[in-house]
Amino acid sequence: MISLKSIAAALWFLACVTNYVESAKILAVFPFPGPSQYICVQSYLKTLAARGHEVTSVSAFPQKTPLKNFRDITIHIDQSHHDEAVISAIEQIAVGKLAELQFAKEYTSLTSLLVFNNEDFQQLLHSDEQFDLIIIEVFYQDALYALGKHFKAPIIGVSSFGADIVIDQLVDNVSPLAYVPAPSGMNMDRMNFWQRLDNLYANTMELLYTHLEIIPEQQRYYEKYFPNATLRLTDVRRDFSLLLLNQHYSFSWPRPLVPNAIEVAGMHIENKLKKLPTDMEAFINASSRGAIYFSLGSNVKSALLPKQKLQEIMNAFASLPVNVLWKFEKTDLAGKPKNVFINKWFPQSDVLAHPKVKLFVTHGGMHSLIEAVHHAKPIVGTPVFYDQYLNVEKAVYKGFGVGINFRNFTSTELRDAILEVLNNPKYTERAREISASFHDRPMNPLDTAIYWTEYVLRHKGAPQLRVAARHLNFLQRHSVDTMAVLFGIPLLLAIFLFYGVFQVLAALFSSNDNAHKKRKRD
Known part of the structure; x- marks a missing residue:
């Protein structure tokens, strides 16, 4: 039986040939x-x-x-x-x-x-x-x-x-x-x-x-x-x-x-998934309740975080009933919990595609959010700067994530947020719904x-x-000139008429006042 993906691939090939x-x-x-x-x-x-x-x-x-x-x-x-x-x-x-x-x-x-x-x-x-x-x-x-x-x-x-x-x-x-x-x-x-x-x-x-x-x-x-x-x-x-x-x-x-x-x-x-390294695969599969993946992206490095924040993160992870993969830019981490696997680099998309990875703890970078949506994984977001705050807020608003404050979260807050998403199926269900919408495109x-x-x-x-707007200046592009004419001329006419009526009334009152004064003198 011919799959929908095969038909889509054939149509794409035909489009490429036609639109050479x-x-x-x-x-x-x-x-x-x-x-x-x-x-x-x-x-x-x-x-x-x-x-x-x-x-x-x-x-x-x-x-x-x-x-x-x-x-x-x-x-x-x-x-x-x-x-x-x-x-x-x-x-x-x-x-x-x-x-x-x-x-x-x-x-x-x-x-x-x-x-x-x-x-x-x-x-x-x-x-x-x-x-x-x-x-x-x-x-x-x-x-x-x-x-x-x-x-x-x-x-x-x-x-x-x-x-x-x-x-x-x-x-x-x-x-x-x-x-x-x-x-x-x-x-x-x-x-x-x-x-x-x-x-x-x-x-x-x-x-x-x-x-x-x-x-x-x-x-x-x-x-x-x-x-x-x-x-x-x-x-x-x-x-x-x-x-x-x-x-x-x-x-x-x-x-x-x-x-x-x-x-x-x-x-x-990449649509074609790659097999995970043996040690990563074994670590994920060793966790009976699934595993979670934690990364702060490529710009913010976990290894450079203050000692106190690192300790809060380790305390939270140590208290979890699941294994944790942590993108950490050094080869060792003093006091690392037994349920934590650190590595300088992870094939993030392939990790998120793994069926036993249940949750992504992320800084909320755009690529990370997109990969979470692509693979239908809920998130716990801890944004650091710029668009990451809005990206995490999107996940919270859409119902497939929970957000915590990167600057002052405690181990208890991080643990509770992770357990909330892991134990409540509504987050995963919502992630799947949004992922289906994300993938439903012509190409x-x-x-x-x-x-x-x-x-x-x-x-x-x-x-x-x-669009033709590039040929227009600011006033033209925002119709300031035409609105000035459309609303300005009637306004000027109204002012002119009001001034004229005012002048007539003033003259009339002045004439009546003079007549009244004359009668009094007489």
Whole structure:
């Protein structure tokens, strides 16, 4: 009997044959020092190379073994400096919204300069080499968006955490503030008055800081590294052919998207599962009530946590009736409980796919949340910074997770949260429902990303996808000029008529008053 997956694969193959596109030269720029952003696109870029496109990847994470059609330009970073920056970010962001934005500016300025000052990249920039397509991470690195005009190629943006009000501007998408929350907040799409006020504040701060601080700094980089450019940076940053967004309405909410903003959450997940290492497999199977997996992601390292917090975590795990796999970046951990297995790295998606892994204790990074949804696993979330708070809040709101405060949780709070999710089947049932919705798509997310990428290549930038708002200034785009006429003229007429009536009445009263005075004199 032919399976649905076989039919879907055949249809996808037919689509690829029908929508054939010639081999293209692609420049992909993903300079962030943390690996999570590159994890988002690694399978995507490798698939483009496997389909015959020549991919040049600018990143801090070169391929360990050479790939056909794949060239690396390596951005060299000091990992210790990156770790210090993450620790600093955790402390700064706790201060407030402005501190969070200041960190974003410092971090993205650093990554922009890492690219521009790279010798191999500079050689490429000043060479005669041509590209058919530019693919770039979109997060406050506006000067790098000029690569599209520099190489006379369409540009595709990838956002590893989804859309926000600033990213929306790149394709003139809209974010109605009444029901589209800022990713840096904790509001859901159904907000009361105070939450809408908070959402207005967060989005206004992001817009103002972006246009008054970040873009002026990126403008200086733009002028320095693209001295022959003729367009303003504000025009360059609104010249994207396509946005690939690492989000999906199944675990967040429906929201407006223009045709060239495509949801591709899950494109980093390989559909073919790999067998777990023998020791991991044995440790999971040794737990009669199943096992749980704990990771703080690739940026926040468990090994760098304060001793007191580590002790609280170990105390919580030691009191559990299940085995725990813990991503821990050192080979030893003093006082490690017997039911805990530590390792510097775990094949996270394959671990979560294991039927005996019942729960994911996570920092709430977007990739981790997506993998939990993909494999229908409930979570206990302990967010650290930026969009992680909202990601965990989504899981709580949707009913497949519980959240605790990373900064001050106790071992009892962590244990109780884990046992609540393990012992109450409603969390797993809800995770399965949301996972089913997540998987119910015409094409899987990686195939979707490849299709629309090659669509842009086939249609030479695909201008038919782009809304006309990019040709309008602020006043035109928001109908301020037409509303001024529509409401201004009647208002002026009303004022004029009111003034005229007032003048007539004043004259009338003045005439009557004079007549009355005259009669009194007589």
